[in-house]
Amino acid sequence: MKYKIGIDVGGTFTDFLLAFPDGTSKIYKVLSTPDDPSIGLLNGLSEMGSDLGISLEQFLDQVETIVHGTTVTTNAVLTYNGAKTGLLTTAGLRDALEMRRGIREEQYNNRYTNVVPLVPRYLRQPVEERIDYQGDVVESLNPESVEEAVDLFEKEGVESVAICFMNSFANKEHEKRVADIVSKKMPDSYLSVSSNLLPSIRFYDRVSSTVLNSYVGPVLRRYLQSLVAKLKDNNFKGTLLIMQSNGGIVAPEVATDEAAVTLLSGPAAGPVAGVSYTSINGFDDCITVDMGGTSFDAALIKNKTPLVTTEGDINRLRLALPMLDIVTIGAGGGSIGWIDEGGLLRMGPQSAGSQPGPACYDRGGELPTCTDADLILGYLDADYFAGGRMKLNFERAKQAIKTHVADKLNYDVVEAAAGMYNVINVNMASGVREVSVKRGDDPRDFPLVLAGGAGPNHACMIAHELEIPVLIVPKESSIFCAAGMLMSDLKHDFVRTYSATLSQLKKDTFLNYFREMENEGKECLLSEGIPEKRIKNIYALEMRYVKQYHEVNVEVTQEEVYDFNLDEIARQFHRKHNLLYGYSLEEEGTPIELLNIRLTSIGDTEKPAFMEEVFDGEDPSKAFKRHREAYLPAEKKFAELPVFDGFGLKHGNRIAGPAIIEQVNTTTFVTSEYALLVDRYGSFMLFLKDREEEFARRIFK
């Protein structure tokens, strides 16, 4: 058992990072197989085996851990291709899911429509029952109403059921009984019960999260079952872990029951990886962007901590489970160029994906994509795509751009390709704006970490659009998230409700709750193969002033918990309330009320080490390959640019733009405004030339 593998399944490519025991690693990338993503995944693993000269079975036998991020659930929601879902909910309240409390996010836009609900109204079926806010039964459960609804579900071919009743956070009994009926009558259905998934007050949050879970559950279950079986058939005996939206990882069985925790599974590793690459160069903050074949994800990180929210949305549907704050837009190498009704050039959000893929892949795709434009403009080498394993068809790219863009605009093919390149760069820059400017942060204050196969090709243009002075293209940029997965820890969140003012708290009860959660976390992590000494816990209390309805989450130390140091805890609450909301009521002496106590158990995984390189001097000429014609966007003309072999570049090497750096899975285009330096971990740092000195001094101190 010696290998660790991070796997990120995207819409177009499946990325792998294979980490060897000596701290070195190797990148793999294969085409995704959207109909059954496990096929592409196995293809990649086979390739690793054959590179080592052994069979897939022999190889998997030696794999200790696979950490896997998947977009199967995300895509199911975005494309409305999830399971046909039925909702059982308290009679009289079946529209809460669709009403979303009556919000119209764009108040002044009368063409802004409500989001289509994941369960249509005729499948939102009323159940006669009622529990009040304290958990007392007001109307007992009428099982007949359940039977009727279930009959309808069966008739309609419902595959997945969500149960969410009024006030079930205070009393689970009715939900539990209905779940039993459903399991008996529809034994093959996937079932989500709101009081298990999210036992907290707020009906809309709960019904929406529960429905999301049911909608994607069967999709994830099918996928993971087939994957686990295939891995087992091929002799895999190690641990498979799944990336969660909160930036942590978990076992597949847990993920299957709570499928909604994987809704951001793919991109969630990006910010984690971003922190690793920037912090080693002394930056606490960064913006990470990941441009794959289909989508572009952006996230902003301050103080080395990706933002987590429990008030997140996916496609405007509330998801009240913890998730990283990431913005996704439809822009990638596969984004299709088209002319809209007004005669304007647009890029995406439709993507050619991996099947048929861009026209130049020569797999039957006829529509022009971003990758086709990159090829025409000379940023990609037809003979060196994927290290030469896939030959790109220049003529097909040209024809596609001519027919669908150039002729319609009355442009020549190069002008049209340059236009496509420009438009998609502006689109991606607006994605970066979304996470920075829109929240009031100046993007120029953040190093931009560029990732994804297609990202570095566009890096300088996106950065230049936003005047960002410094960029980092990590060594593993093309499989950034796969790398991030190997840097993630196991993470389990626990919560107990203990509602009392601080002065009423009983030390024993308080400590017992924490001990219970510590034990649960420990048990979970031990079963996932984490030794006890690598387990750590984060303790937090959710408190408020009496008569408020929202809590402040205050992180406390283990010592404060076990010393039962309520004075210090109160001080911290006052301080944080002031910090967040501009005041505290410490002087007034307003009592503080505890509502929830939370524990996050973290299993510190063994991460692949970064290997430091020796300083090689400024001269990059050892890595020089040749000259190639490529298009300079600012000058609007082709020029002979030097092409370097990215793998040949060593720590300290400097290249002034314009230049092209080729690696197997990615090409970095350095525009005239930027210069590139290789840092001591082999990543490329790019700086605006006129500010190079300032940054170089900082990094090469």
Add this chain to the structure above:
Amino acid sequence: MSETKAEVIKGVKIDKILVSVLQRRFKSITQEMSHAITRTTRSPILCEAKDFVTGLYDGAGKMLEQTENLPILSFSLGPVCEYIVSYFGDEIYPGDVIIHNDVFSLGNQNNDVAIYKPIFVNDKLVAWAACKGHQADIGGAVAGGYNPDATEVWQEALRIPPVKIYEKGKMRRDVWDMIFANIRLDIVRADITAQIGSCTLAERRMMDLIEKYGLEVYETHKEYLYNSTEAMMKAEIKTIPNGVYEGESTVYYDGKNVGSTYQIRVKITVEDENITFDFSKTDAQTPAFVNGTFTSSASAVMLTFLQMVNPDIPHNDGMPRPVKMIIPEGTIINAAFPAATTFGNHLCPQIADAIIRALAPSIPERVTAGWNHLLCGNVTGIDPRKGTPYVDILFLGMKGGSGGTHGFDGYDHIGMIDASGGVLAQDYEMFELQDPHLLIRHEYLSDSAGAGQWRGGLGVETEFAIKGENIKCVIFGDGDVEPAFGLYGGREGSLNRIEMRYPDGKVHVPRSKELVPDVPKGTIWFQHAGGGGGYGEPFLRPAEKVLADVKNGVVSVENARKHYGVVIDEKTGAVDDKATAELRKKR
């Protein structure tokens, strides 16, 4: 940003990216204020429904940016800020906090109480943080503030012209106590404290921001921002054909004289880049509380017009510059001192209708059919579970549908145009936790939406049991006489209705403005919020869309046939194509 503007202002080179950054930063500060108020207030009107607005203003009181959960409140904050600057003159100090609600010094409604905090950098007044929220009580004759029997402002509320409650960082305990001695509920004091907190938060953020970029850069870049926003607004107005357009609407029942009606009349003049809304021919003010104030009416005009232009225009001082309003004092929408005016915010739907009707012929694809008018209840009483008083506005029940527009159905369950979906229905579980009510039904109302090629938004049916004690309900609103109108062949939406079903079996149907005292415990509140008007000929609506509505139970089989000409076979649940084609041919 416009490329034509000067690149240098007062010797400072304008950095256009920084202009966008500052604009978004101002916006995000107001959003952070909004979040803070939601998280810290106690009244469900604020922490659940978000019946408040936040904003930033420059040193002169001009709008920098706002977060407008309820736009009808929001275009009053700026004018009052300018008033405060002139009122206190050079007696404004760091650490001051000023409170205000007075409708005769540009406030919009007595219950909407504003907090203003000046922001200083290097001893110079550079900006203001402000917020305004609908308070659970504001004194006056009736708890909760809505008093349909009022004829003068003093019967409605405690008047608060601009008053310092903090000076130079020190609370003025005497003034503070005087104000809260006149307000029934303790939570108002806590909620005002929360509002002050949100302004302090904004003060910290603004000071950091100005320190980072420098005062000169801030001053010049905001001027550039105003100018470019003004240019955007002018470009939008220019797309409306020049001309004079007139429209009117009717206000039903003033709360005193049963059967009374009043006309709101607007004459809109579009002249290239400028637009004037002239309400000179509007009827005189009422003897009761159905009267608007200048700023509530001006807000109504602004929020209606903003829905007809590019929704991405930033909200700052440049935005309203090309918009002129003539709203004469003494009319129902700008009542003269000392009239009662608590109902004023709720004349917004009628003002909007008059403007939509006026502009529809010139920009038919940018207007909607009529929106459902607000009809609402305010409940006060004792919560026997806690033994404490409670107040809530029943946002849950009042959210009807918006009007359809060219290419788009109306929005279901959006509620009054005053808020346009910015104010939320209470979460059901929070509703039962905060109020002694048991919710029985809250669902889309079948056949409520006005039929149309693009139908109106659906209304909502609400039913709950009132389990509080000493309950008083105040009903306020309209839309129980005239429904939301259709446009271009679209049908009208359904009417509003409230019933109070008493435990003894009697049913009381209150008038649209009425104080109902002594509501017995166990009364069932029953309410229909009507649907929006339809847009375009309903026979042109694709049959499969009609079928989907029928399958989902929001349009009946009869109405599918009657209004849409779509025949649905009740046995198979499918569209009878042949019968549908024949029926539709007849039109």
